[in-house]
Amino acid sequence: MDRRNAFDLAYLACSAGIIFGLKQLASPRTAVRGNQIAAAAMAIIIAVTLWDSGSHNLVWIIAGMVIGGAIGAYSARAVKMTAMPQMVALFNGVGGGAAALIAFSEYHTATSAGLTLPNNQVVSTLFSAIVGCISFAGSMIAFGKLQELVTGSPVTLPGQKIVNAVLFLVILALAVSQFVSTQREGVLAIAMVLALILGVIMVMAIGGADMPVVISLLNSFTGLSAAATGFVLHNNALIIAGTLVGASGTLLTQMMGRAMNRSITNVVFGAFGTGSGDAGAAAGGAGGQVRATSPDDVAVMLAYARRVVIVPGYGLAVAQAQHNVRELADQLERRGVDVRYAIHPVAGRMPGHMNVLLAEADVPYTQLYEMDDINDEFGRTDVSLVIGANDVVNPAAKNTPGSPIYGMPVLNVDQAKQVVVMKRSMATGFAGIDNPLFVEPQTVMYFGDAKDSVLKLVAGVKTL
Amino acid sequence: MTHELVLQITVLVLAAFVGFEVISKVPTTLHTPLMSGTNAIHGIVIVGAILVVGSTNSLLVEVLGTIAIIFGAINVAGGFLVTDRMLNMFKQRPTSRDDDG
Numbered sequence: 001m002d003r004r005n006a007f008d009l010a011y012l013a014c015s016a017g018i019i020f021g022l023k024q025l026a027s028p029r030t031a032v033r034g035n036q037i038a039a040a041a042m043a044i045i046i047a048v049t050l051w052d053s054g055s056h057n058l059v060w061i062i063a064g065m066v067i068g069g070a071i072g073a074y075s076a077r078a079v080k081m082t083a084m085p086q087m088v089a090l091f092n093g094v095g096g097g098a099a100a101l102i103a104f105s106e107y108h109t110a111t112s113a114g115l116t117l118p119n120n121q122v123v124s125t126l127f128s129a130i131v132g133c134i135s136f137a138g139s140m141i142a143f144g145k146l147q148e149l150v151t152g153s154p155v156t157l158p159g160q161k162i163v164n165a166v167l168f169l170v171i172l173a174l175a176v177s178q179f180v181s182t183q184r185e186g187v188l189a190i191a192m193v194l195a196l197i198l199g200v201i202m203v204m205a206i207g208g209a210d211m212p213v214v215i216s217l218l219n220s221f222t223g224l225s226a227a228a229t230g231f232v233l234h235n236n237a238l239i240i241a242g243t244l245v246g247a248s249g250t251l252l253t254q255m256m257g258r259a260m261n262r263s264i265t266n267v268v269f270g271a272f273g274t275g276s277g278d279a280g281a282a283a284g285g286a287g288g289q290v291r292a293t294s295p296d297d298v299a300v301m302l303a304y305a306r307r308v309v310i311v312p313g314y315g316l317a318v319a320q321a322q323h324n325v326r327e328l329a330d331q332l333e334r335r336g337v338d339v340r341y342a343i344h345p346v347a348g349r350m351p352g353h354m355n356v357l358l359a360e361a362d363v364p365y366t367q368l369y370e371m372d373d374i375n376d377e378f379g380r381t382d383v384s385l386v387i388g389a390n391d392v393v394n395p396a397a398k399n400t401p402g403s404p405i406y407g408m409p410v411l412n413v414d415q416a417k418q419v420v421v422m423k424r425s426m427a428t429g430f431a432g433i434d435n436p437l438f439v440e441p442q443t444v445m446y447f448g449d450a451k452d453s454v455l456k457l458v459a460g461v462k463t464l
Numbered sequence: 465m466t467h468e469l470v471l472q473i474t475v476l477v478l479a480a481f482v483g484f485e486v487i488s489k490v491p492t493t494l495h496t497p498l499m500s501g502t503n504a505i506h507g508i509v510i511v512g513a514i515l516v517v518g519s520t521n522s523l524l525v526e527v528l529g530t531i532a533i534i535f536g537a538i539n540v541a542g543g544f545l546v547t548d549r550m551l552n553m554f555k556q557r558p559t560s561r562d563d564d565g
Binding site: 343 | 466468469472475476479480482483484486487488489490491492493494495496497498499500501502503504505506507508509510511512513514515516517518519520522524525526528529530531532533534535536537538539540541542543544545546547548549550551552553554555
């Protein structure tokens with residue numbers, strides 16, 4: 001067996017290790033080990049590559065690995081769980097950036113040696129460079145929005161769609177020119193700069209509320225650009241790993257889109273989601289009377305219920321109240337109340353974000369119910385406790401065909417005997433629409449900061 | 465179209481099917497760790513970056529490639545470590561909790 005085949009077999013074995021590791025993510029029990037297996041496979045791939053590449057420029061390579069590894073390890077330890085979406089956005093960005101840099105380097109090496117690359121090489125190089133740049137720039141803006149360095153509201157240029165279309169066409173034309181005339185790295189560099197601009201404009205126009213979709217989409221872009229790099233470098237491990245990430249990002253994008261009742265084109269080109277929860281007119285105009293309540297009343301209602309379903313929304317995460325909610329749940333369970341959590345797929349700012357926040361607060365994942373698993377249970381629930389969620393519990397999505405969110409899957413909290421909605425104010429949610437739930441006869445509103453309010457409930461339940 | 469390209473596309477298509485199959489089995493509870501885990505996996509671009517830097521004499525490529533190595537290493541180290549940190553949060557408690565419930 002020659003040297004090349006041996007390396008390729010090693011890459012194949014490690015790709016299998018990564019797939020096996022991902023497969024173990026199917027259950028929280030096996031997931032830790034799955035992640036370790038994938039990490040070990042990756043470590044072997046890197047070691048094999050180092051061996052493969054020999055000792056040339058080893059100082060550069062090791063220096064890069066040490067610096068990057070240290071930054072990565074530090075941020076992995078330091079990041080707060082509420083900031084996970086930012087971290088993932090940043091990681092997507094650097095991955096896309098790396099793919100673009102590699103593609104450009106390969107192009108530079110070929111053109112400066114006077115070689116003409118075959119067409120299939122050119123396609124993958126251009127794809128990797130351009131998509132990588134869009135992903136890099138888009139992810140940086142997404143990071144800025146999530147970190148609130150950049151405004152969360154959509155920022156659009158006059159004639160945004162035309163600007164996007166023109167940019168896209170120019171990039172395409174520059175790309176095509178690399179097939180029909182001499183290959184020049186300068187042209188690729190211009191195309192990459194335009195791709196960076198396109199990435200910025202595209203994500204600037206998307207509101208903070210749509211971030212779960214955007215992050216997933218950029219994740220998929222980064223995976224695909226990595227896969228294209230595999231074509232450039234004739235490396236199957238890169239193709240396989242990149243495609244896996246592309247598939248994952250695509251699936252999550254679809255799921256998030258479905259959960260928000262938005263198509264991807266609508267998110268990317270629609271400029272619909274606003275960043276702040278306080279935008280739009282106040283609700284209550286739906287014709288009913290809003291009933292506000294006191295913490296003591298809610299405490300009694302919860303303490304004497306048989307089943308309570310807690311519906312956490314991003315408001316809870318913003319107030320950092322997840323630990324207090326768990327304390328409340330513990331108090332209630334001590335009194336024999338059956339406590340469950342109903343998690344809407346877009347609760348939080350990225351897929352599965354709320355689950356992580358609750359897991360961090362030591363809520364056992366066996367108490368976390370997905371929407372489809374708990375929606376039929378609300379009819380047998382005494383109290384739905386909605387904390388900092390709004391659009392995901394809006395019954396208008398089920399029964400008001402004219403509503404902008406009509407058709408979006410929502411939690412059936414209104415089927416419980418009583419509904420307590422904890423909110424800071426009567427402001428509308430991200431979608432900026434009224435919520436008829438607030439004026440239904442079984443609903444009471446408990447206004448205040450999520451953390452304060454939950455603390456009062458804990459105190460209230462304790463005294464009973 | 466070269467034969468190698470056909471083989472590469474074969475790998476891509478099969479990997480896409482495997483990817484959709486495996487990822488669709490991941491419960492929503494673990495979607496955030498899944499995303500940070502895939503961050504680590506696309507860190508595999510570090511392999512490409514190492515090969516590029518290891519075979520060049522151009523300073524420009526050395527610099528760009530090393531930046532790519534740094535980026536890839538951030539992804540690999542950061543991605544796997546933060547995923548591990550998150551997944552460990554999911555591991556605890558249910559056994560001790562089931563006893564009194």
